[in-house]
Amino acid sequence: MKSIVCLCLMFGTWLAAPEFSPAQTRLGFVDFQYVVSQVKSSADIQIELQKLAAQWTDQITAMRDSVSALEKEMETISITLTKTGRDVIEKRIKDGKQQINAFQEQKFSPVNGELYKKQQELLQPLVDKIRKGIDNVRIREKYDVIFDISAGNPVSIDKKYDVTPLVLQELTGLGLSVLQQTSQAGTELPSSNRRPTGATTVTPKKPVDQSGLENKKDESEVKKIDE
Numbered sequence: 001m002k003s004i005v006c007l008c009l010m011f012g013t014w015l016a017a018p019e020f021s022p023a024q025t026r027l028g029f030v031d032f033q034y035v036v037s038q039v040k041s042s043a044d045i046q047i048e049l050q051k052l053a054a055q056w057t058d059q060i061t062a063m064r065d066s067v068s069a070l071e072k073e074m075e076t077i078s079i080t081l082t083k084t085g086r087d088v089i090e091k092r093i094k095d096g097k098q099q100i101n102a103f104q105e106q107k108f109s110p111v112n113g114e115l116y117k118k119q120q121e122l123l124q125p126l127v128d129k130i131r132k133g134i135d136n137v138r139i140r141e142k143y144d145v146i147f148d149i150s151a152g153n154p155v156s157i158d159k160k161y162d163v164t165p166l167v168l169q170e171l172t173g174l175g176l177s178v179l180q181q182t183s184q185a186g187t188e189l190p191s192s193n194r195r196p197t198g199a200t201t202v203t204p205k206k207p208v209d210q211s212g213l214e215n216k217k218d219e220s221e222v223k224k225i226d227e
Contacts, residue, residue, distance in 0.1 A: 025144045025145065026142060026143050026144050026145075027143065027144065027145050027146075027147070027161060028138070028141070028143045028145070028147070028162070028163040029146060029147045029148070029149045029157060029161055029162060029163065029164075030134055030146055030147070030148060030149070030162070030163050030164050030167050031148075031149055031150050031162075031164050032130070032134075032148040032150045032151065033150035034150065034164060035130055035164060035167055035168060035171070036123075036126070036127070036130065038168060038178045038179045039126060039130070039171065039176050039177070039178055039179075040176075040177040040178065040179060041126060041176065041177070042123070042126060045119075045122045045126070048122065049115065049118065049119055052118060053108075053115055056107045056115070059103070060100060060104060063096065063099060063100050063103065064100060066096060067093055067096040067097055067100070070089060070092055070093050070096065071093055073089065074086070074089045074090070074093070129171065129174050129175070129176055130167070130176075132174060133167050133170040133171045133174055134146055134163075134167050134170075136170050137163050137166045137167050137170050138163075141163065141166065143163070146163060
């Protein structure tokens with residue numbers, strides 16, 4: 001809600017400013033997240049990140065198994081343990097759990113985790129090229145502003161202002177390979193490959209031909225009568 005209010009205020013400011021009057025300003029939009037998904041190298045980056053995450057997850061699983069084994073051991077021999085022996089095992093269990101939490105924070109923290117930093121490291125050169133491609137399109141096509149609709153929540157936008165296909169074409173000139181291209185700006189990309197960020201595509205079931213079922217039912221009844 002806050003982002004929508006900020007966007008409305010931003011539009012209101014531009015409309016109120018003389019140098020950004022609607023008659024003089026040419027606006028366009030691009031789906032930045034979709035563009036990233038269409039660059040072939042981004043798929044390789046995701047695979048590398050998934051392998052790294054899986055490796056660290058396996059390590060966490062092994063650490064948890066070790067702690068669980070200690071807990072079971074203490075339950076099994078609890079009667080024969082002295083207070084000193086129990087204290088030693090309990091400390092090992094406590095230390096093990098703390099190590100698991102610290103490892104998770106170190107690897108998977110959404111702010112300072114190694115996985116997040118690795119993602120930024122791998123994606124940044126790609127993002128820089130995409131931003132350059134968008135800027136090239138803005139300058140060549142004489143747009144004043146190009147918005148990223150994947151970062152906002154647009155209610156309704158005319159497709160003729162969509163420069164996403166132009167950006168995809170521009171990226172090939174910057175040395176990036178894309179999964180698909182379109183011939184002109186404003187061409188809607190296939191819905192099977194493109195969907196709004198955060199949305200879920202639901203494929204409706206085909207309607208059942210009731211008449212065909214009825215015919216089969218009638219034929220079955222006729223056969224029963226003949227028999």
